[in-house]
Amino acid sequence: MKQLALFLSAALFLTMGCNTSSKTSSYTLSDVVFESAGPYFEGANTFTLSHTIDPSLLADSAGFSKERIASVRLRSAVISPAPGQSLDLFRSFSLALMGNASESLTAAVLNPLPANTGQAKLGVSAESDLKAFFSEGTFYLVLDADLKADHEETLTLLGNLVFEITY
């Protein structure tokens, strides 16, 4: 009898495990503008972008409630220059997320930047879970751009970012 009870418990546990299989959806930011006012100095200059999402709406579109969001990871981050500008001015990029309530996290980096490239494809961190920022709703995307030399004119960088949300 005891063995039967154990067997039934194990079967129930396994069935529940199968029912809680995860599902993913993606969230894309296309050509978002990272801004920073010049003049710029040689070294790391900060370009920022404030972004707001509605986590309920986002989860709802995937058929879940926002409480079911298990993790959010950056899957790809591509930085390109505004028309008429060049990436040759830069040595490296690193991208972090910051929030009013959440601790900031670095999510992607490219160092060094290849010469004569039109786009910078950053290496993303698989460990950085960005769920807290998505739960907060409003957060800052902060791009540290390492300039090779001082620069006077205003620079604009465009970002194409893909996030993967796991439920």
Add this chain to the structure above:
Amino acid sequence: MNLFLKSTLALLFFALNLGLSAQADADRLLGVWEPSNGKARVKIEKIGPKYYGKIVWLREPLDPKSQQPKTDKNNPDEALRSVPLKGYRLLKDFTYSGNNAWAEGSIYDPENGSTYSCTITMKDPNTLDIRGYIGISTFGRTDVWKRLQIPAK
């Protein structure tokens, strides 16, 4: 203008002044600072409502082995070990807690890849006590940072 309206306006003006004064108090942290060992200079800036400090100068910017600019080679996350140390944000997420103190932040030690809880206290306009600790503030270490005086042009 009746007395009620005058009082309300006076109160609003007082509250606005108080808010601006608190903001100015908090922003005294902004600037470029040098730790006691003189190995680096850190620029503290504000992003959103919080304060962050990034390395803007290194006494020894090149890795002695590779002769390339130093990177965050001790980061526990392997994918982030190529982040340049110059420009690295080692002070993160500080908020002003009043009485010349900024709290709820962290400090990163690139020499061992460890992050510590941290509080900042302004002793005078040009001196900061930076206290890094694990768990409770009693068990930690304080370093004195000096404001870098940038000569007026």
